[in-house]
Amino acid sequence: MKNITSMPLLPLEFYLQKDAVALSEQLLGKVLCTKINGTLTSGIICETEAYAGIEDKASHAYGDRRTARTETMYQEGGISYVYLCYGIHHLFNVVCNLKDIPHAVLIRGILPLQGVRTILERRGKRILNTQSCIGPGKMSQALGISIELNGVSLTGNKVWIEDLGLTPEPEQIIVSKRIGIDYAEEDANLPYRFEAFNFSS
DNA sequence: CGTACGATCTGCT
DNA sequence: GCAGATCGTACGA
Numbered sequence: 001m002k003n004i005t006s007m008p009l010l011p012l013e014f015y016l017q018k019d020a021v022a023l024s025e026q027l028l029g030k031v032l033c034t035k036i037n038g039t040l041t042s043g044i045i046c047e048t049e050a051y052a053g054i055e056d057k058a059s060h061a062y063g064d065r066r067t068a069r070t071e072t073m074y075q076e077g078g079i080s081y082v083y084l085c086y087g088i089h090h091l092f093n094v095v096c097n098l099k100d101i102p103h104a105v106l107i108r109g110i111l112p113l114q115g116v117r118t119i120l121e122r123r124g125k126r127i128l129n130t131q132s133c134i135g136p137g138k139m140s141q142a143l144g145i146s147i148e149l150n151g152v153s154l155t156g157n158k159v160w161i162e163d164l165g166l167t168p169e170p171e172q173i174i175v176s177k178r179i180g181i182d183y184a185e186e187d188a189n190l191p192y193r194f195e196a197f198n199f200s201s
Numbered sequence: 202c203g204t205a206c207g208a209t210c211t212g213c214t
Numbered sequence: 215g216c217a218g219a220t221c222g223t224a225c226g227a
Contacts, residue, residue, distance in 0.1 A: 067224070069222085084221070086220070087219075087221035
């Protein structure tokens, strides 16, 4: 039996008092896990994007647009924000910061860790390659994430994030502008996308 | 109520 | 490189 200090589960506090940009970087190397119908799948987070609240023209919450959909982002951090994109893809975000501050981090890619058989089935593939779970739609499909997980706690038993002690070297983190947000005008160029593919423990 | 469009992926050319 | 898929959300009439 492991003692409490060795629990890999990231605690609620990890998601609070922290903006989306900081969290985006800190999530690299963490392990995103889901348990869907009793099946565990997981992967190392290798690509993220920050959506930084009401001032960020790329965010659904830009201009303090508080609607039925964005309400999830306005809740206290430590929950998921899942929405349907292009009518097809369920994109998964980590809500952070405090209540009424709608910051979230889009998880854009993982390196598969557990449940690879299930991941391949969900993705409709025979073999794994480096791109299998890179891309927010592919990532969510791989982990079986759908709209049903919108607003659920990240310290519960459906979806959660673990810290196994893997960290990228700071100089190996690739920072660039976000993908697919040309409508965001000048904010489209903000350096809010983070990638890392080498981790050490 | 109508309509435009999107934090994307895939397969075909 | 590009079109098509596919539907909930947001917003204006």
